[in-house]
Amino acid sequence: MALQRLLLLFLCFPAGVGTSWLPALSGFCSAVYKQWIPDTNYENSSNWDRGRVPCATDRVVFLPEKKVSVYVESSHSILDLNLPRDAEFIFGHDAEFAASNGAQEPGCDGGTITFRDPDEHQWYDPTLWQAVVSEDDLDTGHYLFTVHEESVPCHHDSVLFRPQSSFRVGMDSDDQSLILRSISVLGTKFINDKDFQEFLKTNTGKLQFPDLTAIQVTNERCREKSGCECGNSVNHNRICANLLKHLECPAIECREPLNPVGHCCPICGATLTLQYTETFDLELYRNRLQHLYLNTPMYSSIQMAMSKVPKAPAITGLHQREAATVIQVLLLDQQTGENAGRLAVALAMEIMKDINSQGATFGITEGEVQTATGSGSERHTGGMTGGAIAGTVVTLLLLLLGLASLVALFMRGTLRFPTLPFLKKADRHMETLGGPTDKGFDNPIFDTDMPMDLPGLYSTNEALKTVSYSSSGVHFVNPVYDETEFNI
Incomplete structure (x- = not known):
């Protein structure tokens, strides 16, 4: 396994780049995995209205009008079991149900216990997903911080449902199709659309994915070095509505908070908007920031999300050769009160200094910072980046051309200077x-x-x-x- 991870690391590393900060690269590659958190497992206490798993003196009730698939991992003794009209139980190797003799068990007060509504979980709920860059990170809890739109599976992501689990996921979408790289269900990985469509026709597929009829499995990862857009913007309002059912946006302690693209809540902190060339490598630059700043004690508490987003309409089309997208870097800290966002702002300024000196090396032509702290908000534009230098050269050439035109007109006699007293x-x-x-x-x-x-x-x-x-x-x-x- 260690050798496999080392090979994966080098495959993600661009050719011709120095390796002085190679250890910091182990966290990022272009493939991203999104794992579904909730389940409909029998042994999950959160699935029962009494907050515990049924015991021997309980009467177990499933809502009769609900459809559900339930995974049972171990053996259980129950007093009574009321099943819904359309359901299935998936049994593990040692799983079974046995009739109870009614004897009391320690910690079991007996009574009726009801399985919760399995239809309450929606695909476009950012609180129900965990993002990782490798399946190994699921074991270590090394999850990625993302904007809310990208917390939900993007078009080039691989989706994971835990091997020994059942679930039911609703698809209430504003989009007619859902594009994924791959999807794993009950230990089976689907990498093409034909096989997955066949699974959806089975009884298990119908119970676990009642609405996923327009899903497409392509087995294609993002092939752009600069990254790909997530593709969830059409469902932004739905994503935010589902988020706010479970969580409230943090209290805002800055006068003019920021609203990052793809995020549902205003923030105190900083965002950087980077314009780039075709040589820009998203993962390479993310790793650079991780190594130079986020791995240091001073900035280790800061959360960073980097993604490709559409360019603001106000500036789209001004330069036809520029990309229609920009790179957004979101920085959040844990400060409160007057200090809210200040550490994130300090890091943003450090990054801008690095862009002004090294940005052209990484394909960054211009950078802009927006900040919001406990006392106010500001905007800072990067100095002599590659784009700024090019703009200065063009301006000087235009001035020289104008001066040459004036001299030519004067020599032809078209333009004369007035006689001075x-x-x-x-x-x-x-x-x-x-x-x-x-x-x-x-x-x-x-x-x-x-x-x-x-x-x-x-x-x-x-x-x-x-x-x-x-x-x-x-x-x-x-x-x-x-x-x-x-x-x-």
Whole structure:
């Protein structure tokens, strides 16, 4: 077994990555298992209205209108047994029922004991599942912390029902289909849809999965390094409604709590939203945070959930090349009062520093932090990550391009700068120092010293009547208008 876990560890580890923090990787791989918690076992005291297993002087009653499958693990003596109209008992190797002689047993007061309603457990109830990364973690109790949507089996998860147990799970869903990688029932693992559909047609399948008629078993795990969306968002309201039947959201001690995507309750703490490239590896980065921070004494009490979620509609489509999803990192601490969320915020800031310096190495282009503590909420955007650097370069290129365009327009004469007063003064000063400025060659028409008599230019006196001369040059006379009206 140890060798198998070591091989699994290396299969999950990306090629070309250093192994200086290899021991921290043993907790995560792309495959996730979700185990169903409740059962309908006879020996489970929580299944009986008196909070204990029936004894020899009890009259055992099953509600007649209910359908149920019951697993019996050991032998029991009972005084009386009332069965429902549609039920089955699955007996273990040493299990049996025997008639009691009515003798008193220690701790058994006798009377009627009733089996609880087996239809009260729903698939989309996040309190009824445990998430682990390997089946071995079920024995050690090493469960994953997730947002509420991901507490329920996601599309690429493997679902486990304990081998020696019976159950009845209701499927009250807003979605028409349920996609799973695999599902294990009574020790049998189903990895294709055909075999599981055949099981659902059996009496045991009908009693344990009364509503699971649209389930699909694909045997496909998530194949994206950056992770896959869970696929439970369509049932978000149903998941939260089932959660609140059993639990209340924790009291909020921050002024402006956060509402993480996929979570039912507002929180005091921090969330990081990461934009990424195709080189981003979700499990590799999760392991990095686990090793650098959560394995240290300072942050060991913090709960972290990392998942791929849809990008907020407000920013979707601004950059067509960006992914339509982001990576959300949820951080929760156990602090209360004014200190609620402060340790989680401190960790979020440490992670942002790491992103600013090393984010591009892991395929992170930008990171944003939202925080909520006992005194308020803030938002912080990451600095010079890969995306920020690229944005700065593009801005500089645009400025240079604009400057080059202005120079080109000026050289063509399309754009001219206005004459400044001090340049005019400098021109007059040069005339004083060097004498009259050179006016170039003489123009016989516009020369200011043009004589009145222009032989050869105009042949008749009539032509001269249409031309007027002055010290400033030549202008033509319009015979329609009286010239004297315009000469002052």
